[in-house]
Amino acid sequence: MQPHRRAGLLAAGIALLALPAAAQQAVTLPETDVTASPLGASGGSFAPVTTVDGPTLNATGAASLGDALRDQPGISATTFAPGASRPVIRGLDNYRVRIQQDGLAAGDASAFGEDHGVPLDPLSAGRVEVIRGPAALRWGGQAIGGVVNVITDRIATELPQRAVSGRALGQYDTGLNGWGGALGATVSAGGFVLNGDMSGRYTNDYRIPGGRGQANSGVRSDSFGLGLSYIFDQGYIGSSVSQYRSLYGIPGGESAALGTSIDMEQFRWATQGEFRPAGGFISAVNFRLGYTRYSHNEIGLEEHDHAEGDDHGPLARVVHGGFRSQGWDGRVELRHVPVSTPLGELTGAFGLSYEREALRTTGEALEFLPPNSTDRYAAYIFEELALRPGTRLQAAARIEGVRVGGSTAAFPAGYLPTGEEPGTISRSRGFVPVSLSLGVLQDLPRDMQLRLTGQYSQRAPSAAELFSRGSHHASGTFDIGNPNLGMESALSIELGLARRVGAWRFDASSFFSHYNNFIYRGLTGNTCGHEFDSCVAAPGGEFQQTVYGQRDARFYGLELTTELDLYRAGQGVAGISGRYDFVRAEFTGGGNVPRIPPHRLGAGAYWRSPSWNAAVDYIHAFDQNRFGANDTATRGYDSLDARLGYSLPVADGRQITLSVIGRNLLDADMRNAVSFKRNEVLLPGRRVIFQVAASF
Numbered sequence: 288m289q290p291h292r293r294a295g296l297l298a299a300g301i302a303l304l305a306l307p308a309a310a311q312q313a314v315t316l317p318e319t320d321v322t323a324s325p326l327g328a329s330g331g332s333f334a335p336v337t338t339v340d341g342p343t344l345n346a347t348g349a350a351s352l353g354d355a356l357r358d359q360p361g362i363s364a365t366t367f368a369p370g371a372s373r374p375v376i377r378g379l380d381n382y383r384v385r386i387q388q389d390g391l392a393a394g395d396a397s398a399f400g401e402d403h404g405v406p407l408d409p410l411s412a413g414r415v416e417v418i419r420g421p422a423a424l425r426w427g428g429q430a431i432g433g434v435v436n437v438i439t440d441r442i443a444t445e446l447p448q449r450a451v452s453g454r455a456l457g458q459y460d461t462g463l464n465g466w467g468g469a470l471g472a473t474v475s476a477g478g479f480v481l482n483g484d485m486s487g488r489y490t491n492d493y494r495i496p497g498g499r500g501q502a503n504s505g506v507r508s509d510s511f512g513l514g515l516s517y518i519f520d521q522g523y524i525g526s527s528v529s530q531y532r533s534l535y536g537i538p539g540g541e542s543a544a545l546g547t548s549i550d551m552e553q554f555r556w557a558t559q560g561e562f563r564p565a566g567g568f569i570s571a572v573n574f575r576l577g578y579t580r581y582s583h584n585e586i587g588l589e590e591h592d593h594a595e596g597d598d599h600g601p602l603a604r605v606v607h608g609g610f611r612s613q614g615w616d617g618r619v620e621l622r623h624v625p626v627s628t629p630l631g632e633l634t635g636a637f638g639l640s641y642e643r644e645a646l647r648t649t650g651e652a653l654e655f656l657p658p659n660s661t662d663r664y665a666a667y668i669f670e671e672l673a674l675r676p677g678t679r680l681q682a683a684a685r686i687e688g689v690r691v692g693g694s695t696a697a698f699p700a701g702y703l704p705t706g707e708e709p710g711t712i713s714r715s716r717g718f719v720p721v722s723l724s725l726g727v728l729q730d731l732p733r734d735m736q737l738r739l740t741g742q743y744s745q746r747a748p749s750a751a752e753l754f755s756r757g758s759h760h761a762s763g764t765f766d767i768g769n770p771n772l773g774m775e776s777a778l779s780i781e782l783g784l785a786r787r788v789g790a791w792r793f794d795a796s797s798f799f800s801h802y803n804n805f806i807y808r809g810l811t812g813n814t815c816g817h818e819f820d821s822c823v824a825a826p827g828g829e830f831q832q833t834v835y836g837q838r839d840a841r842f843y844g845l846e847l848t849t850e851l852d853l854y855r856a857g858q859g860v861a862g863i864s865g866r867y868d869f870v871r872a873e874f875t876g877g878g879n880v881p882r883i884p885p886h887r888l889g890a891g892a893y894w895r896s897p898s899w900n901a902a903v904d905y906i907h908a909f910d911q912n913r914f915g916a917n918d919t920a921t922r923g924y925d926s927l928d929a930r931l932g933y934s935l936p937v938a939d940g941r942q943i944t945l946s947v948i949g950r951n952l953l954d955a956d957m958r959n960a961v962s963f964k965r966n967e968v969l970l971p972g973r974r975v976i977f978q979v980a981a982s983f
Contacts, residue, residue, distance in 0.1 A: 370535025394579025
C-alpha cells in the first residue's frame with residue numbers, strides 16, 4: 288500500500304464519524320482509570336482504551352481472559368483451549384502484550400506457549416482495562432503491543448460506602464456442560480478495609496456445531512484472594528494474597544489423543560500504597576511490589592510404540608514436563624504539583640521499576656526451552672501541559688536495561704540435521720531499549736474529543752525467542768530460537784475521535800506502525816519428530832518446524848464502536864450499536880505476518896433500564912486470505928449472541944439479577960485465524976448460560 292493510501296485510510300476512519308451529534312443525555316461510555324498513565328485519565332485518555340466491567344465479563348461464560356475479551360474491537364485471542372486463551376491486540380500477542388493484575392505482572396508462563404493459561408478466572412475480576420496499542424512508556428517493551436490490566440480491587444484505595452457489602456454469582460452453561468460461581472465480601476471499620484473473594488469453575492468437553500463434543504476441552508479451576516488496607520487522610524497502604532489452581536485439557540490432534548492436560552497453580556503476594564504530602568514539590572508517592580510463584584505440569588498418557596501382536600495394555604498418565612517460575616515486580620511513581628509556565632499548567636510524574644523472572648523447565652519442557660532468567664530495570668517520565676482549556680499535550684520517555692540469560696543450541700543452516708547433534712552453550716544478552724512518545728488531546732464542539740499520538744518504542748527479545756530449541760507438544764511445533772536477535776523497534780502514529788456522552792456515542796481509532804527488525808515465528812515447511820535429527824524437508828512429521836527471525840513489517844488498521852439511543856420510555860432506553868475492526872500486517876519485503884485476525888463487522892440492538900436489560904449482537908468475521916508462509920486460509924463465520932436480564936431490588940441498593948445469555952445462537956462453525964489449532968479445533972457451538980447474581 289502506498290503512503291498516501293495509508294494516510295487516506297487513517298483519515299477515512301475518522302471521517303465516518305463526522306456527523307451531527309444528537310442531543311446529550313445522561314449516558315457515558317466507560318474510560319480508563321489507572322492503566323494508561325500515572326497521571327490518571329481525568330479529561331480523557333491519550334491512549335485508546337477498552338474498559339470491560341465485571342457483568343460484561345461474566346456474561347461471556349469464559350474460563351480464560353482471552354475468551355472473555357475476544358469480541359471487543361481490536362482484541363482477539365489465541366483460543367488454544369478453554370483454559371488457555373490469551374488476549375491478542377491488533378494482531379500482536381505473547382511477548383508484545385503485557386498481562387497484569389492490579390498493575391503488577393501476571394507472573395505466569397502464558398507467553399511461553401499457547402497452551403499455557405493466564406492464572407486468573409474472569410469471574411474474580413472487577414473490571415479489565417485494555418490499552419489497544421503501544422504502552423511501553425509506562426510498562427516496558429513487553430507492552431509494545433498493548434496492556435491487559437485485570438483489576439480485582441483486593442487492596443482498597445478508599446473507604447467503601449457501606450461497612451459490609453458483598454456479591455455472589457452462579458451460572459450454568461449448557462454448551463460447556465458445567466457451572467461457575469464467585470463470592471466476594473468487603474468489611475470496613477476504623478479506617479481498615481478487608482476484602483475477600485473466591486471463585487470456582489467446573490466444565491466438561493464443550494459442544495461444537497452438530498452436537499458433538501470437542502474432546503479433552505474441560506476445565507476445573509478455583510481461586511481465592513484476601514486483601515487488607517488501611518486508609519488515612521493522606522493516602523493508604525495495603526497487602527493481598529491470592530492463589531489460583533486450574534486443571535484443563537488441550538483439545539485437538541495428539542494432545543486430545545493423549546488426554547494432555549495442564550495442572551497449574553500460582554501463589555501471589557502484593558502490596559501497594561500511596562502517600563500525599565501536605566506540601567512541597569511532590570504531590571503524591573505511590574508504590575507497588577509483587578511476588579509470584581507459579582508452576583504447572585503437563586500431564587498425558589504415556590507414548591508407546593507397540594510391535595504387531597504385542598499386548599496393548601492400558602497406558603498410564605504421567606507428567607511429561609513442567610514449568611516453574613518465580614517473579615518480582617516493583618515500581619515507585621512520584622507525581623509533582625502543577626507548575627505554572629508561560630505556555631500553561633504543567634503536571635507530571637516520574638518512576639522507577641524493576642522486574643525479575645526466573646524460569647525453570649523439567650522433562651519434555653526442558654527439551655523445548657532451557658532454564659532462563661530475565662531482569663528489567665527502567666526509569667520513565669510523563670509530563671502533561673494544558674495549553675489552554677480543552678487542549679493538552681503529553682510527552683513521555685523511558686529507558687530500560689534488560690538482561691536475558693540462558694543456553695542455546697547451535698543449529699545448522701537450513702535447520703536440517705547434518706549427522707551431528709547441535710552443541711549447547713550458555714548465553715547472556717544485554718539490551719537498552721528506549722521509548723519516546725508525544726500526544727495531543729483536543730476538545731471539540733458537541734462533546735467530541737480528538738487525540739493524536741506518535742510513539743517510538745523498542746523491545747528486547749524474550750528468552751523463548753532467543754533460546755527455544757525443541758518440540759512443543761501442545762502447540763504441535765518444533766521451535767527454534769535465534770540467540771543473535773536484535774531489538775525490534777516500532778514507530779507508531781494513532782488518530783482517534785471519541786464522544787462519550789449523549790444519545791450518540793462512539794470511539795474510533797486509526798493506527799499505523801512500522802516495525803524495524805520485527806521478531807516473528809514462521810513455519811519453515813520442515814517437519815520433525817521429538818529430536819532434531821528427525822527433522823526432514825517434507826510433511827509427515829509429528830511437529831511443524833518454526834524458526835524465530837526478524838524482518839521489517841508494518842501494521843495498520845481501524846477500530847470503531849458506536850451506540851445510538853433511539854427511544855426513551857421512563858427510565859429505559861432502546862438503541863442500536865455498531866462496530867468494525869481490522870488490522871493488516873505485512874512484511875515490507877513482501878508476504879504477510881502470520882496469524883492475523885480478519886476484518887470483523889457487527890451490529891446490535893439493546894434495551895436498558897433499572898429493571899430489564901436486553902441485547903442482541905451480531906458479528907461477521909470475514910475470510911482471512913492473507914496468511915503467512917506455509918500457512919492456510921481461514922473461512923469466516925457469523926456469530927449471533929443475545930442476553931436478557933431482570934434485576935429485582937431488595938433493599939438499600941441491594942438487588943438480585945437473573946439472566947439468560949445465548950452465545951453462537953446460529954450454531955456456526957467458527958475457526959479462529961489467530962490460533963495454531965484452527966484446523967483441528969472448532970470454537971464452541973450454540974450455548975445458553977443461566978446466571979443469577981446478587982449484591983448485598
